[in-house]
Amino acid sequence: MNRAPLKRSRILHMALMGASDPSGEAEASKEKPFLLRALQITLVVSLYWVTSISMVFLNKYLLDSPSLQLDTPIFVTFYQCLVTTLLCKSLSTLAALCPGAMDFPSLRLDLRVARSVLPLSVVFIGMITFNNLCLKYVGVAFYNVGRSLTTVFNVLLSYLLLKQTTSFYALLTCGVIIGGFWLGVDQEGAEGTLSWTGTLFGVLASLCVSLNAIYTKKVLPAVDGSIWRLTFYNNVNACVLFLPLLLLLGELQALRDFAQLGSAHFWGMMTLGGLFGFAIGYVTGLQIKFTSPLTHNVSGTAKACAQTVLAVLYYEETKSFLWWTSNMMVLGGSSAYTWVRGWEMKKIQEEPSPKEEEKSSMGV
Numbered sequence: 033m034n035r036a037p038l039k040r041s042r043i044l045h046m047a048l049m050g051a052s053d054p055s056g057e058a059e060a061s062k063e064k065p066f067l068l069r070a071l072q073i074t075l076v077v078s079l080y081w082v083t084s085i086s087m088v089f090l091n092k093y094l095l096d097s098p099s100l101q102l103d104t105p106i107f108v109t110f111y112q113c114l115v116t117t118l119l120c121k122s123l124s125t126l127a128a129l130c131p132g133a134m135d136f137p138s139l140r141l142d143l144r145v146a147r148s149v150l151p152l153s154v155v156f157i158g159m160i161t162f163n164n165l166c167l168k169y170v171g172v173a174f175y176n177v178g179r180s181l182t183t184v185f186n187v188l189l190s191y192l193l194l195k196q197t198t199s200f201y202a203l204l205t206c207g208v209i210i211g212g213f214w215l216g217v218d219q220e221g222a223e224g225t226l227s228w229t230g231t232l233f234g235v236l237a238s239l240c241v242s243l244n245a246i247y248t249k250k251v252l253p254a255v256d257g258s259i260w261r262l263t264f265y266n267n268v269n270a271c272v273l274f275l276p277l278l279l280l281l282g283e284l285q286a287l288r289d290f291a292q293l294g295s296a297h298f299w300g301m302m303t304l305g306g307l308f309g310f311a312i313g314y315v316t317g318l319q320i321k322f323t324s325p326l327t328h329n330v331s332g333t334a335k336a337c338a339q340t341v342l343a344v345l346y347y348e349e350t351k352s353f354l355w356w357t358s359n360m361m362v363l364g365g366s367s368a369y370t371w372v373r374g375w376e377m378k379k380i381q382e383e384p385s386p387k388e389e390e391k392s393s394m395g396v
Contacts (some may be wrong), residue, residue, distance in 0.1 A: 036065065037233075042326070044210050048053055051356075056360075059301060061217075062282055066266075067073055072322055073322050073323055073336065076318050076319050076322045076323070077319060077323070077331050078135070078226065079318070079319075080315045080319045080335070081331075081335045081338065082316070083308060083311050083312050083315050084312055084339075085303070085338070085339050085342065086307065086308060086334065087308035087311075087312055088167065088172060088175065088253075088339060089306060089343075090304060090305050090308060091108070091164060091167055092167055092168075092172050093301065094305055095164055095168040095245065096110060096167075096168045096169075099290075100292065100298070102290060102292075102298075103286060104283040104286050104287055104290075105161070105164050105165055105168050105285055106161065106274060106277050106278055106283050107278060107283045107284075108164060108305070109160055109161050109164050109303070110270070110274040110276070110278065110308060111305075111308075112160075112272060112302075112305055112306040112309040113160070113267040113270040113271050113274065113306075114267075114271050114306070115303060115305075115306025115307065115309070116263065116267045116309055116351065117267040117268055117271060118309045118368060119306075119307070119310045120139060120260060120263060120264040120310075121139055121264070122140040123136045123260075124136055124137065124138055124264075132264065136260060136297055137256075137258045137260050137261055139261060139264050139288075141262075141268065141388065145255060145265060146253055146265055146268065146269060147179070147278050148251065148254040149251055149254060149255065149262065149265040149266060149269060149270055151247060151251075152247040152248060152250075152262075152266065152267035152274070153265070153266050153270055154273070155243045155244050155247055155267055156238055156240075156244055156266045156269075156270060156280050157246050157269075157270050157273055157274070158236065158237075158243075159240035159241055159243075160241040161269075162233045162234075162236040162237035162240055163179070163237045165230070165233040165237075165395045166178050166179060166230050166231075166233040166234040166237050167230075168230070169218075169227040169229050169230025169233065169235065170227050170230035170231065171225065171343065171347065171349070172274075172339070172340075172346075172347070173340050173343040173344050173347070173351070174216065174220055174225070174348060175231075175234075175343075176336040176339065176340055176362065176363075177212065177213060177216035177217075177358060177359060177362050178216075178234030178235075179234045179237050179238050179239040180208070180209055180212065180216075180234075180362040180366070181209065181211050181213060181234075181235055181239075182238040182241045182242055183205075183206060183209055183366055183369050184206045184209055184210060184238075185238050185239050185241075185242035185243075186245070187202065187203070187243075189242050189246060190246075192366045193246060193305075194246070197385055199372065199376060201372045202369055202372045202376075203374060205365045205366075205368040205369035205372060206365070206369065208361055208364065208365030208368065209361070209365035209366060209369070210363060211361055211365075212357075212358045212359070212360070212361025212362035212363075212364075213358070213362060213385075214356035215357065215361065216355065216358035216359065216362065217231060218358075219352055219354050219355040219358055219362075220355075221286075222352070223351075223355070226278035239304060246260070251256075259313070259317065263313060264296070264343070266342065289391060291302070304307060316328070319331060325374075326370060326371075326374040329366075329367075329370040330367060330370065333363050333366050333367045333370070336358070336363060337363055340359055
């Protein structure tokens with residue numbers, strides 16, 4: 033039996049809800065040899081790791097490099113959104129010119145749709161801005177701990193906005209994450225490297241990531257369930273909304289006074305940062321498609337661990353045992369939450385519905 037290809041909207045739904053597509057994985061594994069599938073998964077996961085880690089280190093350079101001395105975090109974020117918008121439009125045009133060569137939805141700016149997406153775009157702006165501001169004020173090694181409360185906010189907002197309750201075991205894993213977060217803050221303070229400003233931005237970034245997941249599900253129908261259309265409208269709205277912020281915060285003046293404004297190296301790094309920002313959305317969906325949402329979350333946790341170790345080595349930092357313990361608590365709690373939610377979803381899928389039980393009892 034032929035099976036329709038997995039749509040991007042379905043990929044996002046699985047990623048947000050924590051549900052996998054076991055039938056698709058089983059059919060794919062039957063269709064392809066094990067070694068070929070293993071090679072594909074290895075390449076996709078490696079691509080996700082390289083893209084994600086490179087983006088974090090590059091953004092740290094653009095936001096807080098002593099050699100660059102550029103204090104315009106809003107402009108850096110604005111430029112990355114501009115690059116993403118232009119890339120989306122370019123790929124859409126290319127797909128229209130070569131319909132058989134690539135698959136990309138047609139993009140035409142519709143103000144009505146842009147207004148529908150606007151509430152999500154505000155949350156999206158908060159998410160990417162607070163992420164970059166957190167990275168500006170904290171070290172790359174502490175970056176994952178600083179933004180580790182996303183899972184906790186997911187649980188809290190699911191209850192407050194969606195009236196969804198969470199199991200005791202899932203709440204227990206959230207407790208471990210909160211404990212790791214506070215231990216990490218304590219150890220950063222003990223080492224004299226704590227930035228309360230950066231930590232606050234990390235908490236706000238975590239809140240916006242959770243809100244972004246909730247509002248994305250609500251807004252997707254306005255863009256016909258297309259992730260790329262949503263990416264396009266989000267970034268177009270962000271570019272427009274960032275302009276008054278650049279004026280109010282005086283970043284345009286700071287940019288005019290920037291010594292390396294005419295440097296090809298500077299603009300090359302800025303454009304590369306935009307390319308990574310565009311690519312991370314694609315490789316995330318690709319990793320979910322070739323593995324599963326559960327495997328994607330596990331891969332993300334392992335990537336965060338590798339990123340922390342690389343940051344400590346690259347910046348030649350020395351960390352205490354308790355500091356490493358805080359990281360292990362955050363990563364372990366996040367992994368445990370992912371496993372618990374996956375197990376609960378699988379259990380729900382395996383349980384027969386009340387209608388099916390009624391039918392079986394009637395002998396139908």
